[in-house]
Amino acid sequence: MKDRFFRKPGFLFAVFLIAFASAAVFYAFRECWVFFPPMLRYVGGAMGIFFILLANAALALMLYALRRYGSKREYEIPFYQKKWFSVLCIVSAALALLSAAGVACILIFGGAQTVRVLLLYLKRMAPWIALVIGAAVAVVVLPACKGRKKAVIAALLCAAVVLGSVALAFPLAPYRITSDPLVLDTGSDYSIVFATSAKGTGFVEYEFNGDAYKTYAEENGRILGDRLIHSIRVPYKHLQNNTYSVGSTRVIEEYSYGSRLGKTVKSTAYSFTAPKESDAEYLVLSDWHSYVDRAFSAVSYLGNYDAVLLLGDAAAGMDFEEEAAEYIVKFGGTLTRGAMPAVFVRGNHDCRGGFADALPSYLGLESLYYTVNMGDLSFIVLDSGEDKEDGHVEYGGMNAFSQYRRQMVEWLRHTEPAGKYKIALSHEWQICEPEPELSRAAWQALADADVRFLLSGHAHECRFLHEGTEYEQTFLSAFPEIEGYIDGGISGKNYVASKITVSASGVGFLAKDTAGRTVLETHLPWD
Numbered sequence: 159m160k161d162r163f164f165r166k167p168g169f170l171f172a173v174f175l176i177a178f179a180s181a182a183v184f185y186a187f188r189e190c191w192v193f194f195p196p197m198l199r200y201v202g203g204a205m206g207i208f209f210i211l212l213a214n215a216a217l218a219l220m221l222y223a224l225r226r227y228g229s230k231r232e233y234e235i236p237f238y239q240k241k242w243f244s245v246l247c248i249v250s251a252a253l254a255l256l257s258a259a260g261v262a263c264i265l266i267f268g269g270a271q272t273v274r275v276l277l278l279y280l281k282r283m284a285p286w287i288a289l290v291i292g293a294a295v296a297v298v299v300l301p302a303c304k305g306r307k308k309a310v311i312a313a314l315l316c317a318a319v320v321l322g323s324v325a326l327a328f329p330l331a332p333y334r335i336t337s338d339p340l341v342l343d344t345g346s347d348y349s350i351v352f353a354t355s356a357k358g359t360g361f362v363e364y365e366f367n368g369d370a371y372k373t374y375a376e377e378n379g380r381i382l383g384d385r386l387i388h389s390i391r392v393p394y395k396h397l398q399n400n401t402y403s404v405g406s407t408r409v410i411e412e413y414s415y416g417s418r419l420g421k422t423v424k425s426t427a428y429s430f431t432a433p434k435e436s437d438a439e440y441l442v443l444s445d446w447h448s449y450v451d452r453a454f455s456a457v458s459y460l461g462n463y464d465a466v467l468l469l470g471d472a473a474a475g476m477d478f479e480e481e482a483a484e485y486i487v488k489f490g491g492t493l494t495r496g497a498m499p500a501v502f503v504r505g506n507h508d509c510r511g512g513f514a515d516a517l518p519s520y521l522g523l524e525s526l527y528y529t530v531n532m533g534d535l536s537f538i539v540l541d542s543g544e545d546k547e548d549g550h551v552e553y554g555g556m557n558a559f560s561q562y563r564r565q566m567v568e569w570l571r572h573t574e575p576a577g578k579y580k581i582a583l584s585h586e587w588q589i590c591e592p593e594p595e596l597s598r599a600a601w602q603a604l605a606d607a608d609v610r611f612l613l614s615g616h617a618h619e620c621r622f623l624h625e626g627t628e629y630e631q632t633f634l635s636a637f638p639e640i641e642g643y644i645d646g647g648i649s650g651k652n653y654v655a656s657k658i659t660v661s662a663s664g665v666g667f668l669a670k671d672t673a674g675r676t677v678l679e680t681h682l683p684w685d
């Protein structure tokens with residue numbers, strides 16, 4: 159009987175690889191499983207789908223093994239020529255192709271933002287994926303090979319094991335600082351933040367009043383060595399109109415007795431100046447959602463600026479430290495070139511994922527609501543948290559923003575900003591979106607504090623609030639003294655960035671998009 163292609167060993171092993179790769183990618187996509195249709199509960203939800211994909215990979219490998227090592231006695235028809243074997247081969251191949259098509263749809267329609275996170279999950283899973291495929295080749299494929307082919311496969315497996323072991327014990331990738339520092343104004347001092355390509359320590363060096371300072375990123379006397387992101391707090395007066403440099407030593411391992419350290423890297427010197435007069439220009443960015451190049455393009459048309467206001471939503475979420483390092487620290491460092499201060503406002507997407515809890519401390523921020531003074535100008539920095547009720551399915555039962563926002567509004571009621579001019583910053587203009595009454599209380603507190611402007615993002619459009627929806631206008635009519643502005647953000651392939659020019663006469667607003675088109679340009683007085 160003719161041996162059909164779908165029963166051939168090579169085909170069956172290819173089915174195993176496709177089925178296993180699809181299962182791995184599907185598992186790496188699990189941060190979006192919550193969006194899958196509820197009817198999937200009949201198969202155990204998305205986790206059930208994952209186990210089906212994994213079982214199909216195991217089936218394909220078993221069929222391969224049976225085909226390779228099954229009975230070949232001459233007096234009977236080989237079982238792999240029997241109908242049941244053919245049916246299993248076809249079912250497994252069809253399921254593998256179906257799962258591959260599903261995974262391809264995720265990659266194609268998920269968008270670059272989703273794929274970037276998926277790749278980080280795959281990177282974390284890489285040792286397990288390599289282990290499964292390596293074991294399958296060593297246990298199932300290798301024994302059936304002969305002569306030169308067997309020697310080549312055995313040599314490749316040995317090389318992979320040796321290289322993997324060496325890479326685990328001795329990091330092979332070069333160690334470097336990944337961008338210019340981002341100097342965040344914390345409201346009480348500066349936090350100099352920078353990132354490295356691997357885990358290590360962080361320190362800042364400068365001179366002040368004739369004394370040399372080398373300040374480490376530490377907690378309770380212990381130098382922090384298990385981070386990509388390093389933040390060092392420095393007093394305002396130490397950095398203003400001064401120069402500084404940052405450095406880091408790679409930490410390979412720490413022991414109770416001793417440690418194994420790698421290379422030490424240092425930056426060039428940065429000159430730092432913060433706005434100290436009323437007249438200054440502030441770059442305002444929100445909702446870049448990892449599309450940093452589009453944001454940089456829009457910024458390039460806005461001319462010079464003296465400080466940067468980052469209004470949140472750096473990426474889809476904060477599942478990994480790498481995301482914060484790339485889309486907050488490197489992004490902000492590139493915009494500021496380590497030479498001017500920035501203010502960080504958390505967006506709702508910055509509240510999501512396993513790294514979100516650690517984000518404030520990694521940036522050197524003790525609180526995410528605070529006031530920052532630059533010359534005669536006070537910024538009231540607010541944290542609107544998530545945009546839906548705490549019990550929403552997307553949050554996986556891990557949010558308590560309702561109580562948090564109440565505490566913040568209570569703080570806001572008692573805050574008296576020192577500046578002559580006051581601007582509030584909040585990712586969402588509602589400040590407390592899921593609690594409308596608390597939103598009104600927050601706006602009332604801003605009005606009581608003589609805040610003239612509220613800068614926000616989140617809506618992914620550029621406009622003043624009074625140009626918006628009926629709800630916005632109804633809400634705003636109670637607070638005519640406050641002008642709300644939404645600064646832009648990513649929208650399709652376009653990004654809109656804003657710049658405000660602050661002077662004694664008022665605030666100028668200028669917004670440009672990725673192509674350099676002027677989206678908005680106007681000037682509003684302080685009263």
Ligand SMILES: [Fe+2]
Nearest residue numbers: 471505506616
């Ligand atoms: Fe947002």
